[in-house]
Amino acid sequence: MNILVRVRLAVLERTIASGQVPTAGEIAAELDMPIAMVQEAFAKLGEAHVFVCDRDDPSRLRMASPFSSVATAFKVSARGGSYYGNCVWDALGIVSLLGGEGLVDTSCPDCSEPLRLRVKGGELAESDSVVHFSVPARSWWDDIVFT
Amino acid sequence: MLLFRSEEHLERSGKPKGAFMTPEQMWRLADTWYHDRDDPAWRRRSPDEAEEVFAEIGLNGDFWRLT
Numbered sequence: 001m002n003i004l005v006r007v008r009l010a011v012l013e014r015t016i017a018s019g020q021v022p023t024a025g026e027i028a029a030e031l032d033m034p035i036a037m038v039q040e041a042f043a044k045l046g047e048a049h050v051f052v053c054d055r056d057d058p059s060r061l062r063m064a065s066p067f068s069s070v071a072t073a074f075k076v077s078a079r080g081g082s083y084y085g086n087c088v089w090d091a092l093g094i095v096s097l098l099g100g101e102g103l104v105d106t107s108c109p110d111c112s113e114p115l116r117l118r119v120k121g122g123e124l125a126e127s128d129s130v131v132h133f134s135v136p137a138r139s140w141w142d143d144i145v146f147t
Numbered sequence: 148m149l150l151f152r153s154e155e156h157l158e159r160s161g162k163p164k165g166a167f168m169t170p171e172q173m174w175r176l177a178d179t180w181y182h183d184r185d186d187p188a189w190r191r192r193s194p195d196e197a198e199e200v201f202a203e204i205g206l207n208g209d210f211w212r213l214t
Contacts, residue, residue, distance in 0.1 A: 005187055012185050050191060066181050073149075087148035092174050093181030100178070109149050110156040117150070117170055124174040130151050131173045134165040136210045137201070 006031060007041040008050060011064045016098065019081050021069035024059040035059070049141055066093035078102025088117075088131055095119045148173075166210045175204045 001009075010030055014022040022030075024038040031038070039058045046053035052063035061069055068074075068084040074091035076083040078098040085091025088106065095102035100122035107114050108129075118125040135142075150170070151157040157167060168176075179200055183189050192200065194213035201211040 001187060009185060009187060016185075048191060066177075066184070088150045088173060089148050089177050089180070092177035093184070096174075096178040096180075096182045097184050100182075106150050108152040108156050109162075110151060110160040113152050115150055115152060117174075119174065122178070124171055127170045128153055129170055130154050130157055130167050131170060132149050132151055132157050132162060132165060132167045133210070134163050136165070137197075137213050 003033075003037065004041050004044060007038055008045060011051070011061065012067075012097075015064055015067045015083070016079075016081065019083055021061050021064045021067055063090075066090035066097065073106050075105045076102060077105070092117065092119070092124075166206075166208075168204075168206065172204050172206070176200065176206075179204075 007027060010027050011022055014026065014030065024035050024042055027033075028035040028038045042051065042053055042058065042061060045051040051061050051065060054060035054062050054069075063069065063086050066085055066089075068086045068090070070084070072084045072086060074085040074088055076085055076091050076094045078095050078101060081098075083094050085094050085104070088104065091104040091106070095104065100119055102119055104117040105114065115129050117127055117129070151160065154167070197213055198211065201207070
């Protein structure tokens with residue numbers, strides 16, 4: 001298994017287990033690898049649009065997609081853990097990755113009413129809500145944090 | 148990508164015109180996109196492959212073009 005795959009999987013496994021996106025130092029210790037090598041892997045995974053690196057700190061990730069390293073408006077409860085998704089797409093992606101059973105809690109940007117999406121047995125419970133995309137697909141990566 | 152209570156709330160919010168989909172479409176897209184992300188053999192989809200996924204769940208038109 002190459003280094004990028006090992007780092008990618010270690011980041012996801014650790015995030016799933018702890019609810020926190022790990023730092024390069026934590027991954028380096030887990031994989032018994034120099035921190036510089038993990039930071040290089042973070043940078044390459046960022047360039048490949050697999051993860052999103054922190055703008056100011058090469059030892060941190062902003063997004064270990066579908067997970068967010070910071071609190072967002074998309075809270076996920078699944079497999080006994082709590083997580084934050086980067087958007088509603090990623091929040092439901094976390095539920096999928098964790099077995100297709102879980103909740104996404106957010107609120108309407110217009111009226112602040114709490115909204116919940118529930119997935120059970122791989123099926124989404126009916127909802128009258130609507131998902132809005134403001135940025136066209138080809139421009140998503142121009143500013144992925146905004147998207 | 149935000150979740151609104153209804154189309155009426157989306158219109159009222161004054162958000163720039165973009166595209167919208169049902170939560171069911173969003174779930175199908177998220178499930179297809181992320182279910183195997185922890186598979187060692189996972190690889191990022193090409194733009195053509197991503198457009199195929201969009202089309203399969205009814206997302207067509209220029210807004211969803213990557214190529």
